[in-house]
């Protein structure tokens with residue numbers, strides 16, 4: 001901490017934190033307030049005498065009701081959950097094994113392969129979706145959840161591999177050597193010693209992968225077309241923006257409800273997640 | 284129980300030659316200590332015995348089997364690492380039981396062995412704690428416990444005490460020695476600390492730059508170092524060295540002289556020093572073999588020295604002195620009345636004078 005007079009602490013610590021928190025949280029506040037604000041207030045011009053964008057005295061659930069009853073929102077939620085869940089599981093499993101191999105098995109060009117994997121992660125999706133859509137069409141997977149379940153790992157696996165590789169490298173290799181002297185095969189040493197220690201890292205990878213696939217937009221937009229197949233981000237934006245008309249209430253309600261699972265996942269694992277980020281594996 | 288036989292062992296990491304032609308016989312039940320400055324290849328040698336590092340050339344035998352290609356688990360060894368390498372997610376009990384579980388011991392047997400080891404090491408009270416809830420000394424004991432539960436044929440230790448504070452290190456050193464007396468298992472112990480080497484080892488291997496310099500019992504190395512490196516490495520404070528020129532004494536025998544001193548070479552050494560007449564060599568004198576001269580000291584074994592620093596350690600006093608161009612340390616009575624900048628007459632103990640070749644460093 002910064003030592004010294006109180007005003008310094010305020011100037012250099014408290015005020016920046018407050019600003020930062022404000023900037024981060026304001027969109028959520030806006031999302032919530034828009035969700036519960038009746039249409040009559042939402043579309044009131046800014047110069048009207050009773051214009052008050054930051055607060056409402058007549059909260060309503062009509063937008064949520066509209067979203068759940070008049071749109072396929074619950075289907076989109078299920079689709080997203082399924083797609084994000086399965087592709088996360090696939091990616092984390094592959095990432096754990098690949099990351100372990102790159103970090104621990106001394107095969108030729110391991111370092112080069114590691115860098116190569118990271119580079120594939122850097123190729124923008126806006127380029128990749130063009131060849132991928134060709135592949136999806138050839139395998140007749142268009143407009144099915146598999147189109148996304150199989151394409152999300154193309155960026156999730158490199159991501160998880162990279163993250164896990166760093167995590168495994170931080171685990172002292174003596175632990176594993178000791179296990180192997182103790183009588184464990186390489187696989188058992190990994191199973192009983194390394195993986196349990198790497199749980200925070202695995203959770204971090206899982207949370208990130210889940211969030212990335214939950215929020216993914218381009219592939220979902222390109223590979224899915226029928227409304228009942230869509231994911232939340234695509235469904236909400238394609239069905240609730242008609243031409244240049246924005247249905248702000250339901251739109252924000254969709255955004256709000258859509259972020260709840262991610263928020264739950266985060267808060268559920270936050271303890272492990274934080275431990276994972278600081279990588280504390282001291283014996 | 285088993286002996287370990289190392290023959291022409293070499294290790295190269297790519298082109299870097301780290302362990303060079305090591306030959307060593309570690310006897311059954313022996314406590315063998317590898318000592319040397321850091322980076323000299325001790326750990327690498329130990330890891331080759333353990334099977335954690337591949338062998339570039341040569342052979343390692345444990346008991347009657349060549350183990351060159353055996354995986355670590357089949358060598359029936361246990362290793363204690365410098366950082367303890369306790370499994371952080373397991374309790375102390377599970378840490379110790381892991382090796383037995385992997386080897387499919389019966390549950391009762393596991394419990395009995397862990398209890399026994401815990402009794403020996405006095406860690407019964409922590410069996411259900413996690414490693415992070417233990418102090419450094421306790422972790423050290425758990426690491427030892429994990430090694431002894433399996434009753435392996437050989438223990439390998441890689442600087443196990445170097446993470447402990449000085450007091451605990453002395454205590455654990457004694458306990459390690461007791462443990463060895465009790466179990467009698469062949470042990471190979473790596474350290475860079477010469478005090479640990481001298482006190483723990485039945486025999487000591489001094490290594491330097493990947494080569495074995497000398498193998499022998501601690502006092503043998505101390506009193507008869509094979510070369511200048513061993514002489515300087517063992518002992519604290521370190522041996523004093525002075526470059527001298529050997530001259531034939533008109534009255535028979537030889538004289539070793541430089542700007543600061545002029546000593547008659549003791550008869551014990553004359554035969555070996557003879558060939559160096561007219562040339563230089565390095566004299567070695569341990570600090571405890573120097574004392575303040577009195578009337579009984581023969582004048583040809585005495586020289587002048589100027590005291591630069593006095594370190595009074597309680598049990599002894601160290602006089603850091605200048606003798607000609609050389610610095611020398613003498614270990615003397617703690618109550619010595621000397622003061623800084625005093626000029627003293629210092630005598631040597633001729634029985635313990637060492638001489639080394641200038642080029643090769645080998646003992647003359």
Ligand SMILES: Nc1ncnc2c1ncn2[C@@H]1O[C@H](COP(=O)(O)OP(=O)(O)O)[C@@H](O)[C@H]1O
Nearest residue numbers: 296299301319320321322323324325326327328
């Ligand atoms: N895996 C490795 N790859 C390359 N060089 C290594 C490796 N392990 C050790 N070395 C080198 O080998 C030399 C001896 O190392 P080590 O056996 O650990 O020394 P010590 O234990 O005596 O301090 C050092 O110079 C070290 O840098």
Ligand SMILES: [Mg+2]
Nearest residue numbers: 322325326442
């Ligand atoms: Mg070492």
